Amino acid sequence: MNKFIRVDMTTKQVTIEEVPAKYAGLGGRALTSNFVADEVKPTCHALGKNNKIIFAPGLLSGTTAPNSGRISVGAKSPLTGTIKESNSGGSFSQKMAKAGIKALVIEGMPTDDKFYVIKMDVNGAAIEEAPEEILGGCGNYKAIEVLSAKYGEKVGIALAGPAGEHRLPTANISFKDPEGNMRSAGRGGLGAVLGSKKVKAVVIDDTGAGAVPIADPEKFRAASKVFSKALLDHPVAGQGLAAYGTDVLINILNEAGGLPANNFTSGRIEHNDNISGETLNATITERGGEGKVSHGCHPGCIIRCSQWYPDKDGKYITSGFEYETIWGLGADAGIKDLDEIAYIDRAMDDIGVDSIETAVAVATAMEGGLLPWGDGKAVLDAVKQIAVPTPLGRILGGGTAVVGKVCGLFRTPVVKDQAIPAYDPRPIKGIGLTYATTPMGADHTAGYCISGNILKVGADIDPLKKDGQIEYARAMQIGTAAVDSTGMCLFVYFGIADNPGGYQALIDMINAQYGTELTAADVDKLGESVLKVERAFNKAAGFTNAHDRLPEFFEYEPCAPHNVVWDFTPEEIDEVYNF
Amino acid sequence: MSEQVEKSIEVRGFLHLDAAFRKKHGKIPLIMDLDSPITGRELAEKLEIPWDEIEVIFVNGFVQDLDYVIHPGDRVAFLPPGCPGPYRIALGFYGKNQNNEANFRIKKK
Numbered sequence: 001m002n003k004f005i006r007v008d009m010t011t012k013q014v015t016i017e018e019v020p021a022k023y024a025g026l027g028g029r030a031l032t033s034n035f036v037a038d039e040v041k042p043t044c045h046a047l048g049k050n051n052k053i054i055f056a057p058g059l060l061s062g063t064t065a066p067n068s069g070r071i072s073v074g075a076k077s078p079l080t081g082t083i084k085e086s087n088s089g090g091s092f093s094q095k096m097a098k099a100g101i102k103a104l105v106i107e108g109m110p111t112d113d114k115f116y117v118i119k120m121d122v123n124g125a126a127i128e129e130a131p132e133e134i135l136g137g138c139g140n141y142k143a144i145e146v147l148s149a150k151y152g153e154k155v156g157i158a159l160a161g162p163a164g165e166h167r168l169p170t171a172n173i174s175f176k177d178p179e180g181n182m183r184s185a186g187r188g189g190l191g192a193v194l195g196s197k198k199v200k201a202v203v204i205d206d207t208g209a210g211a212v213p214i215a216d217p218e219k220f221r222a223a224s225k226v227f228s229k230a231l232l233d234h235p236v237a238g239q240g241l242a243a244y245g246t247d248v249l250i251n252i253l254n255e256a257g258g259l260p261a262n263n264f265t266s267g268r269i270e271h272n273d274n275i276s277g278e279t280l281n282a283t284i285t286e287r288g289g290e291g292k293v294s295h296g297c298h299p300g301c302i303i304r305c306s307q308w309y310p311d312k313d314g315k316y317i318t319s320g321f322e323y324e325t326i327w328g329l330g331a332d333a334g335i336k337d338l339d340e341i342a343y344i345d346r347a348m349d350d351i352g353v354d355s356i357e358t359a360v361a362v363a364t365a366m367e368g369g370l371l372p373w374g375d376g377k378a379v380l381d382a383v384k385q386i387a388v389p390t391p392l393g394r395i396l397g398g399g400t401a402v403v404g405k406v407c408g409l410f411r412t413p414v415v416k417d418q419a420i421p422a423y424d425p426r427p428i429k430g431i432g433l434t435y436a437t438t439p440m441g442a443d444h445t446a447g448y449c450i451s452g453n454i455l456k457v458g459a460d461i462d463p464l465k466k467d468g469q470i471e472y473a474r475a476m477q478i479g480t481a482a483v484d485s486t487g488m489c490l491f492v493y494f495g496i497a498d499n500p501g502g503y504q505a506l507i508d509m510i511n512a513q514y515g516t517e518l519t520a521a522d523v524d525k526l527g528e529s530v531l532k533v534e535r536a537f538n539k540a541a542g543f544t545n546a547h548d549r550l551p552e553f554f555e556y557e558p559c560a561p562h563n564v565v566w567d568f569t570p571e572e573i574d575e576v577y578n579f
Numbered sequence: 580m581s582e583q584v585e586k587s588i589e590v591r592g593f594l595h596l597d598a599a600f601r602k603k604h605g606k607i608p609l610i611m612d613l614d615s616p617i618t619g620r621e622l623a624e625k626l627e628i629p630w631d632e633i634e635v636i637f638v639n640g641f642v643q644d645l646d647y648v649i650h651p652g653d654r655v656a657f658l659p660p661g662c663p664g665p666y667r668i669a670l671g672f673y674g675k676n677q678n679n680e681a682n683f684r685i686k687k688k
Contacts, residue, residue, distance in 0.1 A: 235634075240661025244594060249664065251593045255656045256670050257640040268640075273607065278597035305663075423666065427640075430669045448665050463642075463670050476665055491663065561640055 001027075001057070001102040001212070005125050007118055009197045010049065010108030014125045019102045025514070027059035029085040030485035030530050031103060032074025036083050037533045039105075042540035046078035046189075047167055047196040049109040055096070055158065055202065056104075058487015062097025062212040063220070065509050066228045067489040069094045069298030071158075071175065076541070077188035078196075079169040079357070079399055080416045080441040083537040084188035085484065089297030089306075090175030092156035093487060095206040096120070106197050115165065115200040119151065122208045130200040137162050137387050139350035140174045140182055147201055148180060156204040161352015162387035164191030168397035170353040170361065170386070171195060181319045183297045186354040187418065187443060189399075215515035223508035230495035230502025231302055237494060241305035242294045244277030246323035249422070250330070251276045256463070257561045258428045260420075261331045263367040264413045267424050267559045275330035275338050280309070280321065283338065289314015303491050309342050318346040324444070327422035328359025333366055333379065340376025344383055351387045353397060358383065360419035361400045368407020370395070411553045416441035416543070425550055426559040426566050428463050433473035433568065437548045437576040439534035447476035449483040449493045464564055470575045477576075481534075482527030486510065528579060535577065545574050588613045588622075588649060591637075591656040596628065608654075619645040623657065634660040635675050644675040 004023070006015045023031055032054045044050035053075040060068040071093035077084035096104070099122045106118070115130040131150065134143040140161045147157050156176060163171035171191030172184040194200075214220045231237050240248055250272055253259040257267040273279060284291040284307060291310035296302070297320060306320045321342060329341045348355045362382070366373045370392065371382055385393030395406050400419040404412025413420040418441030425432025434447030461468050483490060486506065496503035503520065511518055538547075554566035589608040592600040600607050609626075617625075619636040623645065635642045637656040638649055649655055667673065 235660030236663045239659065240594065240663050246663065248594060248661065249666070252658065252662050255591070255637045255640060278594065282598065428666065428669050460674050461668055461671050472668060493665070494663065
């Protein structure tokens with residue numbers, strides 16, 4: 001990957017540079033966050049001309065390493081005002097890497113009102129006017145069909161949906177998957193940044209690209225084999241995610257009393273059977289047709305946590321039907337019908353909004369009286385209004401913090417204005433520390449992947465007690481920042497945390513590809529450095545330790561059934577980033 | 580709590596045990612009579628769930644190991660290997676699954 005492409009939307013100039021030396025050893029989140037820290041003015045308006053957005057494949061993307069197809073997108077977030085890295089599956093990352101493109105940077109802002117498509121291939125990039133038919137409310141499913149017909153069925157596509165065109169803070173960036181459906185870089189409103197630069201889509205055509213260069217192919221193959229085995233041997237890959245998807249967590253979190261319900265007023269629901277992963281599996285199996293219990297979001301995925309959820313006649317409704325989406329609509333907003341949730345999920349994908357931010361905004365709107373509790377049909381109608389957008393659509397599209405303010409609520413579950421996802425921080429305290437302190441705003445995936453040599457911190461965790469939680473949250477965030485830089489899906493966690501051989505194999509693959517001699521300690525240092533860069537950007541943007549706090553209501557509203565509150569002191573929370 | 584409730588337990592099974600429970604017992608949760616304390620391991624035997632299909636059990640919302648003692652009135656769930664995410668650590672799996680035949684480490688079959 002030797003090309004560093006800059007597209008200036010003010011001048012409509014494309015520049016292809018050699019990769020700057022300081023970025024040569026970086027990929028994914030490490031690259032996007034260092035770049036944003038280097039070139040984006042921290043105090044800029046996220047939707048103004050001084051923000052820049054960067055797309056970067058991970059270090060291992062484009063190789064035969066399993067599950068290495070994540071694409072990282074970075075910018076200053078219009079939702080949080082912080083630095084943001086959001087990543088996604090789909091085929092974009094692998095194609096970009098194969099075409100030799102280390103990063104695509106989009107900067108500036110056109111003075112006209114036209115929307116554009118950036119087309120990349122092995123020779124570079126060009127700016128073209130976007131086809132009229134994909135603008136002005138056209139859904140993402142249709143837009144992908146149109147763009148695939150124009151540029152080729154096999155191209156990779158990154159897309160700002162109608163929400164992105166309207167620069168709403170919930171707007172995601174949707175990435176075409178191998179079948180022409182979507183995966184999303186969901187969090188932080190990066191679709192609005194793309195929309196602000198009048199970029200409707202980015203297309204990557206890797207026709208003519210060779211294989212990604214590998215310094216030591218034999219060593220790479222051997223390490224890749226060990227890594228694959230570590231993933232496939234683990235029961236989570238073999239028995240959990242492939243069969244039930246991430247939605248397997250509904251029953252588990254419900255049983256633990258950590259499933260936030262009715263806008264975070266309880267930790268358990270009674271209708272969990274309606275929306276559980278077990279029911280999802282049984283429904284897909286029973287309906288047949290186009291339904292698939294298991295599906296990979298990018299070539300080379302061997303965990304296959306995604307699925308195709310069909311209607312009663314077996315016709316595809318949605319894919320990548322995730323736990324957090326089903327939780328948000330099913331438990332937090334109280335919608336008891338899985339089909340209704342599936343149609344809302346499809347609508348959110350089609351409009352291009354983050355399904356976590358939007359679902360939590362919906363539940364908050366229910367508390368605020370804007371929508372009736374548990375009414376799936378009303379929610380589907382309201383979500384579709386985001387594409388117009390009507391005033392209600394704009395409010396929901398503004399995200400949870402906006403809804404909370406508009407409705408005059410104190411119970412607004414956000415950190416740094418980003419919605420808290422599907423794990424209640426009162427009975428699962430370690431997660432709460434990550435929500436509070438991650439530079440990203442509340443984000444469960446910011447503390448997802450521990451590194452191999454710090455596993456011991458997990459042995460004595462009691463979810464209701466403080467002991468070990470600071471070390472846990474710190475280690476998980478460091479490990480995650482490192483893995484987010486490799487292009488690996490976070491679900492490789494199971495193969496590297498529970499199997500030291502798997503962790504070493506991951507490092508061996510990087511070393512074999514780049515001819516480096518990295519150690520586990522180096523990988524930890526990389527994770528630490530990414531977090532420090534991100535935190536420094538936030539500090540320069542005006543964030544202080546006082547922003548690293550959960551909403552106050554968690555401190556005085558006990559969460560049933562365990563009836564516990566959030567009780568970490570500010571001084572204890574601040575210890576997470578003492579490294 | 581009534582006398583009637585205290586002589587029974589609520590039992591659930593997750594992942595593939597969900598379908599197995601429904602097939603065998605017709606519904607979830609299963610309400611079982613229980614007069615005296617019993618370990619998770621003994622309860623699994625009663626329900627004919629192989630030990631190596633259980634990573635941890637939940638008792639009243641807390642993760643426990645198979646030897647944890649269950650009392651009348653308790654709410655119990657059997658969880659096979661396969662729970663994803665860092666919640667395995669955050670919920671306390673790592674301190675409870677070490678001695679189970681099906682721990683989190685590597686599939687043994």
